[in-house]
Amino acid sequence: MSKLHLIFVPCFFCLSACTFLSPKAEFIPENEVLKQATVNTPYRFKIDILGGPVFRGVDRKAGSIIPADSGISVRYCQLPEEEIKDMKPMDSNNYNCVELYGTPTKPGLLKINISSGMYGHMFAPGSYFSKDYTLTVVNP
Template sequence: MLKLSVILIPCLLFLYACTLLSPKAEYIPDNEVLKSATVGVPYRLKIDILGGAAFRGTSRKPGFVSPTDSGISIHYCQLSESEIKDMEPRDSNNYNCVEIYGTPIKSGVLKITIKGGMYGSMIAPASHFSKDYTLKINQA
């Protein structure tokens, strides 16, 4: 029994350490309140996701904006033509970058949620991430 525990305990500790090593997403900008927008003025902001190679989450969208009728949308950033030239199959999305864009049509406060996942490695499992932002839209 002692031989079994000598082997089992280090293996369990190794598995636990691998879980701690799973990729953690970091964001630029990291603050939860984004640069304000103004009604009728085009708005564009990129959010970079760091910490490993990201893949799109369970849905095809990188997140959502609430309320949906604000004039602000969200999509993945596009790779340059030189980056996708030799890619098979061709996928022009950069899953490590999300762009918030649009022309706000009414004032208020928006909640923007970004969702996705990070690929794992041989010793670390894949992980999912989610980040909430607030965007204030001012009257012109």
């Protein structure tokens, strides 16, 4: 019985340690309240995602904004042109960066959700993340 303990305890420890090694997403900015926007004034703001490579794909959405008719949109940041000119296939998105852009059309509070996942590695599975932000749009 003690020989089984010598085998199972280290194996159990190694398996449980894998979940601790899963990539954890960190965001810049960390706080949930973003820089204020003004109606009819162009707005641009970047959110960086740290901790590992974010899932890629043409059909992936960068996030969602509620209400959708606010004039603000969300997309993945673009890589610099010198990085994409030799890429095959040509994918110019930086999936570790999300950009809010547009011209707000009405005042109010916008709720922004950024969610996706990070690739795992040999010792840990991939992980999912979700981060909520709020953006206040004011009249000039």
